[in-house]
Amino acid sequence: MLRRLALTTRTVRLRFTALYGVLFLLSGAGLLVITNLVTLGQSHVAPALPPVEQHTLAATQERISRLQAQLLEMEETQTRQLLIGSVVALAVMAMVSLVLGRIVAGRVLRPLRTITAATRRISAENLHERLAVPGPTDEVKDLADTIDGLLERLEDSFAAQRRFVANASHELRTPLATMRARLDVAVAKPEPIPAQTMALADRLRTELDQIDRLLESFLTLARTQHGALPDRATISLGRMVSAALDARAADITARSLTVHDGGIHDSAWTQASHTLVSRMVDNVIDNAVTHNHDGGWIRVTATAADASALLIVETGGRVLDQEQVARLAQPFQRLGVDRTGSGNGSGLGLSIVAAIATAHGGSVDLHARAEGGLRVTISLPLTTAQTGVTA
Template structure:
């Protein structure tokens, strides 16, 4: 047979009664000592010249001279007996009263503990009912501000963050499914059209193959971007010194777009982190600045060191970015003006933000006055 579960309420009730018992025992002991020290001694009187001694007996007679010693001994014995009996009765009655009050304190402690823990039971019951489908529920604790209401507010904050994360995850899955479905549908349509042609030519079949390969490459880029995003959000497995100017120079050399001018100023800067993730971050920033630009526009790429951090800044002269839409650009599959179609995968800047967060860095994005975007990244220096 298992022992009864020792709940917090039971432990608090026992604690309250235990403290009451200890305090009662201490009070009883102090009272006992004060009472014992307050008993009077036998009072003897002497006459004026200090020679004669008188002792009053219990029956009211007075003992003089030689009878004084016996009378005094009887008085002391009687007083000692009275004191011992009084102290015994005091301890007995005080102990009985303390035992009764201790038992009562257990019940009172049980009631008080239940009242104190009532908000905690409410928090527990409500939290147990909440699941992934109703994360919008909140505890909404009311009453006096104390530790339990602060706990309720903390749980509400946690539920809000979980709701936001679940919503973002569902949106991410829906967007990823849409983005993956588009090239698959394109491939299927192209293949069905080719198969419906009874006399296809070699050139037509080659064109179909090229279109299918292009759709496959788009899927590969999307899957690679999704894997990079997931790896960034997971965190870093290791950190090593990374030459930020060298990575930026390589990204600029490998990605030249006709009609776009790239200006570089690469000062020494060594970051501490994952080389592949930082490379992907730099490539995404350069690609985004080149892709979302205007004909004849420019892209500026600069690196440097500042206050113990490696700094990378990429700016372009693209279209005007409304400040209220700036945060949306860092959400997966979200493009300017809320469009879900257009150039790019919609994962470039979200990957940049995830990489910066994984490295414990800082990201600052600001719209340019004449159009375009300037993104500055600070990473821990190596």
């Protein structure tokens, strides 16, 4: 609360208000000082007395003394009233100067507030919008035009990157498909094929499949980072997790892994891309299965908490370094072979998970468990389940 109050007191409008208020106040104080000096200077000028006769000298002196006493009393009264009036006028002027300063500051900063609100509204999905601030050519309009130029360059850059991703998706898959087709033709000839050739063909197929998966992961990461969110729908994280575990039942059995149900509820619903969230869930489950020890365990939780749909996947293992774990959300980052005894993986799995969660307004937390192993917590905006939605 104190921090919010401190930030509020440092706004540009408040600084302008203080500046204009002080300037108005100083101007008024100077005007009052000059007025008081001129008035007091004039009040001390004694009027010239006419000459008097000798025989009335004593009476005249007595009368002069009375008049001087009266004048002195009037001057003191006038000075006191003038000072009181000056203080009251200065207080009124201080209040008026603050009000005028705030009004002037608000009018000066109004175009900047408009620019700020419009800039916050513009994101990667509506870069075509422009500020288009009207008015004469001044510093504010120059700033708005500069931001419009920047938005135009960003729009062109995003469009070029999207075209690159779309073209790369086609151009890079074509030679892979051609290589796989030629390999199949070569091993399908009727004459006997040496065993070494068949072994080499199997290795090449494995490498081609790995390249294809790597390419698919890279393109998914690129599309997600550029805001491409297809087939948005209301989906259930719990149902997706159950489907992902069922699809990997054979791999889980082969490695003798134990899956603990930490609470897979049907309350974790979110509005998101079905394709991307399905890939996100598959990646985090694959990561838990692949980077695990034979005979290890996995605990999966899908639930709703506050305004978030949560997916938590935990695995056991050795104690990990939190700094290294935090870097797993970056592309091509691995913990090494000695984490699980397996060097498989492209280093893109958790980075894709993080990119998909961020694109949907969520987050991913990677935490090294104190007892050993890893906990992955995915948070997505919670929404209400819709009738007829079965995702």
